[in-house]
Amino acid sequence: MKKTMIAAAVSLAAATVSAQAMARDTINIVGSSTVFPFSTAVAETFGRTTDFNTPKVESTGSGGGLKLFCAGVGVDHPDITNASRRMKSSEFDKCQEAGVKEITEVKVGFDGISIANAKTSGQYDLTLRDIFLALAKDIPDGEGGYMPNPNKTWNDVNPDYPETKIEVLGPPPTSGTRDAFAELAMEGGCKTFPEIKALKKEDKKKYKAICHGIREDGAYVEAGENDNLIVQKLAANPAALGIFGFSFLDQNSDKVQGSKIQGIEPTYDSIADGSYPVSRSLYFYVKNAHVGTIPGIEEYVEEFTSDKAWGPDGYLADKGLISLPDTDRKAVAEAASSLTPMSKPE
Amino acid sequence: MNSEAGEGARPRRTIDVVNASLKRRYAKERRFRRLGATAVALGLAFVVLLFADIILKGYTAFQQTYIQIPVSFPAEAIDPEGTRDPEVIGDANYMAFIREGLRGLFPEVTQRRDKRQLKGLISVGAAQLVRERVLADPSLIGSTQALWILADDDIDMLVKGHIDRHAPEGARRVSDQVIGWVDRLEAQGRVAKRFNTIFFTHGTSREPELAGIAGALMGSFYTLLLTLILSFPIGVGAAIYLEEFAPKNRWTDLIEVNINNLAAVPSIVFGLLGLAVFIGFFGVPRSTPLVAALVLTLMTLPTVIISSRAALKSVPPSIREAALGVGASPLQTQLHHVLPLAMPGMLTGTILGMAQALGETAPLLMIGMIAFIVDIPGGFTDSATVLPVQIFLWADSPERGFVERTSAAIIVLLAFLFVMNLAAVLLRRRFERRW
Structure with missing residues (x-):
């Protein structure tokens, strides 16, 4: 009895395979x-x-x-x-x-990439240069060389910002969002330094390493591919900023607010007309x-x-x-x- | 021990040494016990926390908000010739009837923008549900029914209290106007939370209110069934051969070591293997329970073989000797005497292996199971996804409504694992024999 049942199941499976293959x-x-x-x-x-x-x-x-x-x-x-x-x-x-x-x-x-924080804290108005200075692995030391990023607080980056520790939750390197963020935001900020811009022509590899390199000393936290998780963590930690797609900002607008970038709010209209700089x-x-x-x-x-x-x-x-x-x-x-x-x- | 220590002093008796250290040794034992108890308590606390979190987040998903709307089904619009032909009935625009009924409840809404918001109260899938209802009962045509219509996920979240009403209007998904409407409907008793049958009867959807786990459940069912059909006979056969028949030499030792090593191979490796061999070489269709079962069979085989061998080992040799002594052939000895006695242990091991396969996601990533599949699979070669993958996909969806549904799906998965483990325990209790 059991044997015939097994045989029947196997032949059934075989039959459906051949039907599928056609x-x-x-x-x-x-x-x-x-x-x-x-x-x-x-x-x-x-x-x-x-x-x-x-x-x-x-x-x-x-x-x-x-x-x-x-x-x-x-x-x-x-x-x-x-x-x-x-x-x-x-x-x-x-x-x-x-x-x-x-x-x-x-x-x-x-698709816009938003940099957001909890509604309970103040809204940031970042420039691409600020984003680069806050998150890059190496930044220019002002003497033609590069040094590991010394900025600890947002105030170090730009005196207009509060004395809050830099803590940014974002996607890991496997994510397309991370690629786009590195390309649009980091590189965008990186290009504002004339010496790095000049580097692009001389040594493309080094240019890319500097512009796309994100710091690994704990200021940038890889929070996994799950954008919902980042939103939850932001709600729990008002000091942190998070990087995720615009659709998550849109769905969670009661919990988190998008930072302005170059003075532009991440809204449907600003992304659609191309004025919001971090969109792909x-x-x-x-x-x-x-x-x-x-x-x-x-x-x-x-x-x-x-x-x-x-x-x-x-x-x-x-x-x-x-x-x-x-x-x-x-x-x-x-x-x-x-x-x-x-x-x-x- | 030290003879010079006793020089000149009173000779120390062994009992003194024991007595002197007794207090310290008792304290040591108490500390150890306390540590053990703390470890257990901590473990339990984490389990309770996990369960409480999942259940608290997920239990609301078993209910779904419905809005009662008087819907009229004009015969001249649905079936003007009175043929009652299902094709004619099915073609009617049921969304229009529902919207008509909704507008009847809010006659003051005339602006185009407000009408759009009003439409947003009900789910985009409501028309389909009403259509099925009319197809099942054509006598509804021509009448006006007070139907409970599926609400949109935003409304569902509002009614369940997952949307903060006190947040400023721009900062939430529903406007003040919509909240006013919902409150009015609630005051009229037209809003109710009912048991969420859709969750158990539908496949997944992009709309949280229409998303169900039936597709993933059936996918898991077919995958596990085939895994069981494949891994149990192969595993038990391998175990019997290795344990009872195979000569003990370097080859069988090598095989044994390899089986033990296979049990420790990270499961993603089996996924890569499945991708290269089953899909790449044999051309088994991607994202099907068939290929998933083949991969999971590879993964669970070592578990089944090892536990089956342990079960065979626990059958005392006297049984075999007695059987052989009265003239049974070695095969008869195995099939008539050893196997029935070892079966409960084998089944327990297999069920635990199946439970592991049920919760496995990593190897399925590689073979195309991370997919959006709406239709409920009906066989081994239909595209399907499985429960843990469905949980992964929902956890990654931006809509608020998927948060509770993710937890609800976890509850269902845990319930299944619990039932399977319980079955393993019961089987062992019921049939196990001790010597």
Whole structure:
């Protein structure tokens, strides 16, 4: 009795495997954890409002997603990958080599990175230079060389700030948010020193090490990938600042406030018009060869690029996505619906 | 010991030495006992703290806020020809009917912006739920029903007190106007918290009020079932062979050492192996219970083999000798006598291995289980996720409503682990024989 049950179960499993291998009727999406909340929201609405299956969305990170995406064409490979940065030219080449020739690039909007603290303490007004001076591993010593960051309190950084210990909770190096923070905020502040700016031409490697190096003496606390955790810790510790995506600031505006950067508040409007300096673009990439083979890809892209989803009043705005300007949105939507293949990125 | 110490003094008897140190030795023992008791108390305190925190955060998720709205189902809009064809009925715009009913409760709301806020009171999934209801009972068409409609997650959080009403208006997710509306509805008895069946019957969702753990539960169920089907026979077979039949030589020693080492390999390594071998080489589909079960089988096999061998060892040799003595073949000895006696111990070890597999996340990261999957899996090769991964994904979601749902999912996972461990204990109590 038991034996026949086991045999039946095994043969059942074998039968379903062979059925699966032949075709796939669910869209497979991989990629960035930053785009994940938006992609899943679209996938769910798409599944609810159409006759297609709800797409499967995996959170693999931008780099991991592009690697899977560029591995080849066929039902075993994903159809769409999300990215919180543009595809690199090296990734594009890998795609081409594997036979993934035509790729449609869709820019979906912006994500702001906020530097926030608890509502119970005062709001900061930081410049990018202050952020660099507070968090960099090495800073210029004023004599042409570099020294380990001596700043202990915000007052050391800028006499306008209170005598509070520098304590910033942020994402670990594996996170895309950290990459973007280093690139936009740290490098932005770093470039304000003329000697470092000059270094960029001479020694690119050293320039990057200085501009992207974040201190490891305890002032910057790696708080894990979980942004909710950072918000909770900020509420408990009014002296600390935290770095996380704008959507978390938006959802927790009763507990934390975003610092002004270069005098600009992190709001929907300031990120959308590009005046808030620490924001990045989000993308997804479609494998054109799969359109027509896997049902629903065109319709999913259409759902994502419809105004009820990614428009300023759409449901993605509710999840924290910051829309592209109206004219860009229209152009991108047209290019996306005609599946215009992208050219090699620089 | 020292002979010169007693020179000239009264000879010291052994009992004096013992008596002199007695007090110190008692004190030492008391200290040790106290330390032990403190360690136990500390351990218990942490467990209580953990459970209290999770339960206090999570218990509210088992209730969900509903708003009672009189919804009318005009026959001419749903099914003008009276065919009662499910396809025709299903196509109707149920959201419009709900919004119509909601506007009826607040006739003074006319501004476009306010109407938008009013729409925000109810969940975007409410229409789907009402649609299912009408499809199940077409006699509702043409009538007006006072239906309990699923509220939006922000309203749910407000009613449950997770949103600070006294914070300045700009600093919270709900406006003063919406709070006023909700208070008015509450005064009319139109707001109620009911048992959250959605949590147990639906797959995940981006909307906290529509998110459920059924998908993850079924994913965990299929994964564990297949893990059990694979690891139990293989593990028990390996254990019987190694323990009872295999010659003792350098090869079997090597195998034994390797099995013991495998039990200590970090689980993420099995995930990498699964990615390279099962997905990369054999082409098993990603994110399915099948590939998860294969990886978890590798992970639990050492546990099953080691515990099965221990169970076999505990069967006294006299049983084997007696069986062989009356003429049973070695295989008959094993199958008829040794195996039944060792079975409770083997099952206990297997259940503990399964409990470990149920709570495992790390190896599943590599094989595509960190995925958003709405549909509840119906088989071993449907895309699925498992409970601990679902907890991980919810803990990472920005919406406030997911905080309590994360804790609630942890409660469910803990309940499962508790049941499995209890089963292991009961099996041992019930069938274990001591010699």
